[in-house]
Every structure is written in structure tokens, then in C-alpha cells.
Amino acid sequence: MSGPRPVVLSGPSGAGKSTLMKRLMKDHEGVFGFSVSHYHFSTRDIVQEGIDNGEFIESAEFSGNLYGTSKAAIQDVQAKNLICILDVDIQGVRRIKETDLNPIYISIQPPSMEILEKRLRERLTETEESLQKRLEAARIDMELSKEPGVFDVVIINDDLERAYEELKDILNDVSKTYTVKVLSM
């Protein structure tokens, strides 16, 4: 694949991935792109067929729905000379590692389980049940992210400004090599 190297952003629910990505998109319009999950415009059968044919870089099933990131979606973003950001869970990271995508792997981690729980509660998006599920998954994610070689960089999202600057510096390094557009970042 040609074009800028994609970036995989992972980390537990509530770690701050969307918050950081929204800011990136706002501050650097026309630099980043996201691969779009095919679930929204394909039927389950079409997605399944694509997975069977090896057209997807990763896929996952949530609540009976199939989600996936197709190679074509990533290539579309790269062809526009944008850095494709993939927001995937730790299983997605493992599956992408088995492909030839060769992205930069970045993990966003909360400062502690206590702070993660507080942020998730204050976000007001969870029921007690879904919160507990997310916290359980977060414990596993936090352990796995410490394994050497899984992530290129682990960013601890304590102070948002500092974490954002760290993420920006990394992405700046990635993009400098590939596009002229982002040199002013």
C-alpha cells in the first residue's frame, strides 16, 4: 500500500481515544482520515462475504452485528494522502498484527482504574452493567498493553493537554516522512 503509514489507536473504553481524535481532526483538518466501518452501509452477508474473501483487515461482532475495516477503506484514505487512523480494541490490534498493514501502534491508557471508572461514570453513557463490562475489559487491556512489542507507544492520558501534545508529536514524526501538507503541523 502506498501513502502515509496508518495509525492504530487502541486502549480501554473511556481512556480518551475519541476525545483525542476529535481534537486532532479539528486542529488538523485535511491531514487525518478514518477508515469507515462497513457495517453502516453493507448487509451482514456482504460483510461476511468480504471477510471470507480476505478483504477485511479486521472484523468483530458486537451484539449480533458485524463490524469490519476493509483494506479498500484504508487504501482510499491513503490514496488521499491522509493518515488513516484505526480505532480498534486489543483483539483488533492482534488481528492487524497478522496482516501486512504495518501501522504505528499507539495505546491510550488511563492513569489508573479508579480514574477510568470516574471518567466513565461522569460520561453518563453507561448502565451499571455496561460499566462493569467495560471495566473488566479495561483490566485485561491494561495488562496486555504492557506486554513488550505490542505497542510502539503507550500514552498515559492523565492531563489532556500533555497527552494530546505527545500524540501530536508522534503523528507529526509519522507524517513528516510522507506528506508535505502536514509539515506545518
Ligand SMILES: Nc1ncnc2c1ncn2[C@@H]1O[C@H](COP(=O)(O)OP(=O)(O)OP(=O)(O)O)[C@@H](O)[C@H]1O
Ligand atoms: N485527560 C482527561 N482528563 C479528564 N477527562 C478526560 C480526559 N480524557 C478524556 N476525558 C473524559 O473521559 C471520558 C471518556 O473519554 P472518551 O469518550 O474520549 O474515551 P474513549 O476511549 O473514546 O472511550 P470509548 O472507547 O468508550 O469510545 C469523556 O467523558 C472525556 O470527556
